[in-house]
Amino acid sequence: MTASIADLANSYKNIRLHSVSICEPLEIEDYVVQPIGDVSPPKWHLGHTTWFFETFILIPHSPGYVVFDKQYNFVFNSYYETVGNRVIRTDRGNLSRPSVADVYRYREYVDNYLLDFLASHAVSTEVKTLLELGLNHEQQHQELLLTDIKYILGHNPLFPAYSNQVAEEAALGNADWLSFSEGVYEIGFEGEGFCFDNELNRHKVYLNDFEISNSLVSNAAYLEFMQDGGYEDFRHWHAEGWDWVNQNKAKAPLYWHLIENEWMQYSWNGLQKLRPEQALCHINYYEASAFASWKGMRLPTEAEWEVASGSFQWGSRWEWTGSAYLPYPGFKKVAGAVGEYNGKFMVSQHVLRGASVATPEGHSRNTYRNFFHPKLQWQFTGIRLAK
Amino acid sequence: MTASIADLANSYKNIRLHSVSICEPLEIEDYVVQPIGDVSPPKWHLGHTTWFFETFILIPHSPGYVVFDKQYNFVFNSYYETVGNRVIRTDRGNLSRPSVADVYRYREYVDNYLLDFLASHAVSTEVKTLLELGLNHEQQHQELLLTDIKYILGHNPLFPAYSNQVAEEAALGNADWLSFSEGVYEIGFEGEGFCFDNELNRHKVYLNDFEISNSLVSNAAYLEFMQDGGYEDFRHWHAEGWDWVNQNKAKAPLYWHLIENEWMQYSWNGLQKLRPEQALCHINYYEASAFASWKGMRLPTEAEWEVASGSFQWGSRWEWTGSAYLPYPGFKKVAGAVGEYNGKFMVSQHVLRGASVATPEGHSRNTYRNFFHPKLQWQFTGIRLAK
Amino acid sequence: MTASIADLANSYKNIRLHSVSICEPLEIEDYVVQPIGDVSPPKWHLGHTTWFFETFILIPHSPGYVVFDKQYNFVFNSYYETVGNRVIRTDRGNLSRPSVADVYRYREYVDNYLLDFLASHAVSTEVKTLLELGLNHEQQHQELLLTDIKYILGHNPLFPAYSNQVAEEAALGNADWLSFSEGVYEIGFEGEGFCFDNELNRHKVYLNDFEISNSLVSNAAYLEFMQDGGYEDFRHWHAEGWDWVNQNKAKAPLYWHLIENEWMQYSWNGLQKLRPEQALCHINYYEASAFASWKGMRLPTEAEWEVASGSFQWGSRWEWTGSAYLPYPGFKKVAGAVGEYNGKFMVSQHVLRGASVATPEGHSRNTYRNFFHPKLQWQFTGIRLAK
């Protein structure tokens, strides 16, 4: 932790501004809705990230700080049991108040206080650490804002575009196999900068010989799987995945629509023809595994991915790995509320590696462990094969 | 049907304006949310009532009419199977678009067209009938707007007030019993004005001797029932009602909150102390029946209510009757889509009579048959006893 | 209540024996299962009817009576809140114990005690009344035994027959219309024998002119409705019924199977070709109403049915009426647990009149009010049209 206060204050301003700029194209109505439980209303993200700084920095560390509104702890707490009761997750879209204007006032209020606080106090290492965590937390919510906005607009029968200033496409080079030899490798974070607790400890793993593709799977390749009856053949699927296919009548990735016999794809730019040569997006772990099985291959483990990651390009899609999300050897929860950040989710989730077109700049590294439930498709997820 | 075109056009303008004025105190966010399936977002009500005029009058009867937006039929159809697919009811609150501004533009577009149409064409009796139905339909949605807005704001943890320009209170006079002798009576609509199909035919019924209260049940009387253990004693409840009590841990009417040992009630004016002398509100049929049973009395039938209605004041609360919602002798569905208006709901509902503080002026009569499922509390409902 | 003790004891023996004889063709396994919540395991019916006599007669009225097993109150109470906790209804099929042999021992124990009690005590009018109620209660469960056994065997993939000693068929004569003139009529029970509380008070009703068929609807007539697209045309259905059709993909009455393009029907005698000329069976209220609507007619009210019942044959099918199940004028619940018998179900149910091939001899009269939820098909239900 060597960042200067001035640097931290600067980061704070830039990162906080970026959240606002993501929401700039929205109508007020778009800030409010929650079409499924996993998607939060944009105004909730804006409030919740602000609440994080207020709750973990200003209230405990800035004497005399007056909370903006006592009810906001109830409204904007996400899952911190330590910090008290909260609106249940699926009710976030039922709240018309606080209004969007109120939430922006809340952001401004906390920002002013926090920047004043940084300017006028001797800031402890503990606070610096919390600040860095809060900024990384806000960056995670920037990615969620972009995925949730896509879901909200992409599930509206009018299919409004989000923006033409951003693009989801990811061109793919020629696919090739990279080979790695068996032996002891090290994975996990090391060095000076920020990392999440789940990236520690750096530790040794034993890997067998493996090959990994230098390229992601394309829409065209996935179409081939579909046309070969991939969604109708149970042999490629986990039992749980096959149940998911049948219950949801799944036939294609999320956001794909067969309209007058042509595959269309909804993106931030609206509904457009599917571009076969681009990287596949929005498949869940069941689909990624089924595709790999159909190819007679498999997904890489997260250790394989990390070891190989220097040899290929990554960052446009979160890549499903075959690894369940579990603690590394020597993993320790931090004491207090921020200890709830990662550890309590270490069951029934799969690890994704890399980053995506929705990940903010400066928020990715090859030791980053993203994780989601195997059934979820709404993140910008893709497939890299191994064998 | 004797109203002149000029009168109808005038009614049209006034009634359409009244819907807009109901929404005047709202924030844009308040137009969007749907906390439970029975509550629709205010912008949906505004769009749906407009869609009714567009679909049943302008499209079939105004040659050359260009629909405002082809997708709106999908978005704003409520339950008319005849008219095609529609957004499922519980998804209304998941739609951020059309925006509130779009909906107001839609209203203006349809209003201009329709008033032009009325001014420039020989208007058939069929269209007059549809127009009158559309206006009564809009008035029903004005009441729903007021009940739904109350639910949206009253279930927000911040308890924002809707307006101080309107009041829900209903003072009660001295309670007394009115006696009626057994014999043949007539009920159902007769005369020249508008009525819904479910108020026909006027027909004879045989009533036994009965007594009916000239006054509604007060908050104080209901508190007595609660304090006597009314919600804990299965003997007063229907089996289905007792299940409802237990599943919902019901302990009081909707909008009542016990805060620091004091009963508070949320109303359009915000959260305030309960006023015991006022008329009880927001109980469902199970609660109304249980209260009556606890008193050793019963609810009146709809025929008793109608026969007696000239002898007491009514109009502040919809009054649960002991009658199921069934067709009158000789009831006939109209042909076509508007035939779906009432008849298809004639199972598993109970009749409410009277009107409420949310009912628009000019939209009540003593033959009006309102109906809801026995479990619903969110309307402005009350109790009148009989024996 | 004029039956002598000897007559009552005799009735007791015969009725109790009849329940046992109904179960005679069963395998032990058939006594145990509960494929849906509405169907109870046969051994539960045998235990529950025994519990009724033990609980309401022997325990309170026979000094020194020792209960057979203290746990049985928990196991065999159906819905009497007054009498304490009970196994939840949908768990009845999860209990392998008490075994079938235990239940028969329980029956024998209670029968011996009760017959001794009748023989050796001065039996009060109260006890006589309870005994008569208990016998009528057992007869109701004899009908349920036959409907539930049919469901258990008829939903087994092996389609085992129940018995060839009984038949469900009901031949139909020539259909004709019977006309009745408007005026005041009386309905409800009067006279000396037994009736349920819900058949009282006998009271006057006003009926309009009506016509009612002297015959039930045949399988052939219903097939015509199906072939005319009856299950695909929402216009004939209540909104709630249309939801039921779609959620259940309903296409035909219960127990009808289209096998190699031929309609088969499961009956007590096994799976056989549908016989078109026989009376239709196993439709719910939604289906009965939809059929009547398709014919341009309606179902009779329960008052019309009762007034006309002397002019036609009835008794092979429970006939859905258009009347909701509500209290008659002057209806009073009995005090104590048996007061829970009927009144608490008077919401959200429809009345059926007549009797069925499953009704035991001596248990039908034209004032009998049977009632079920509109969605239920598993009783032996049929349709009689009115207009």
Place this chain on the structure above:
Amino acid sequence: MTASIADLANSYKNIRLHSVSICEPLEIEDYVVQPIGDVSPPKWHLGHTTWFFETFILIPHSPGYVVFDKQYNFVFNSYYETVGNRVIRTDRGNLSRPSVADVYRYREYVDNYLLDFLASHAVSTEVKTLLELGLNHEQQHQELLLTDIKYILGHNPLFPAYSNQVAEEAALGNADWLSFSEGVYEIGFEGEGFCFDNELNRHKVYLNDFEISNSLVSNAAYLEFMQDGGYEDFRHWHAEGWDWVNQNKAKAPLYWHLIENEWMQYSWNGLQKLRPEQALCHINYYEASAFASWKGMRLPTEAEWEVASGSFQWGSRWEWTGSAYLPYPGFKKVAGAVGEYNGKFMVSQHVLRGASVATPEGHSRNTYRNFFHPKLQWQFTGIRLAK
């Protein structure tokens, strides 16, 4: 695969007989019920294991074999999509037929055929492999029979004992820590005998220094956790586990009952006082993890467990590990239906190692990978701590 035909035939007879002997204490009714979806009726286990031999050996490999009953494939297929439609899992307890006697006849029929087949044919290696798999499969169902019988009787309000000839208790020695040094180890099956596909390939893993207890956790130790508020303190639980606690109001292991302030435990021998010194049983993964967290320790990984397993006693409880159930390096599914045996469950499950008091003799080894969903408690599960 070196077993002789005579040995195999002998094993077949003994193993098949053992399944029957497990059911010997049951009443016929106990064979039928299915109180929760995870528990299958005993007669289903007896039929299903028979169906396995019929379907995978007799039908494809014994020319002229006549199936016992064509419908049984529908009734007794568990989850093999390859082999056609089947009764949905939660409906197994709704089937009274085939009767228990039918199922025993089915067993006898298949046993006779299969033993004849073995005696009179040159048996291929493929068939030998299938036979060995079928016998191991039957042994797995022997364990399930014992866990399911316990559930069926232990959830009956009469709490009948299963048998006094078997005992669940497991005495514990003095607890001590065993230390292992970091380095490369090998795990997975090697050698000549039978193993499941999921135990392959044997492969190298890198382990860090670790300590593992030589003893299981006792009832007394778990009681301490409970009395220290373990079920009320979210900090020890996974988020998913905490939801489970709250939704199920979990307060103790399965089969523990607090009766008149004393902890009782239901076992095969009936309801008895809890014995604190015995090994804990019937906790799920959430509970095991929460207990470990409360102790400031963790569960071992499956690799640690296997490496250390030579140094401690195991076999009385299935021991939850911290490892998700995933394929080993080089894992391959077998072609055809038996390829569905293990691989398709490799998501959302946790690995358990060891064996239990319900595991049949000769069916355990230290490379065996058992797996269940983290929420399940009904197996004979226990806890061994690591750090």
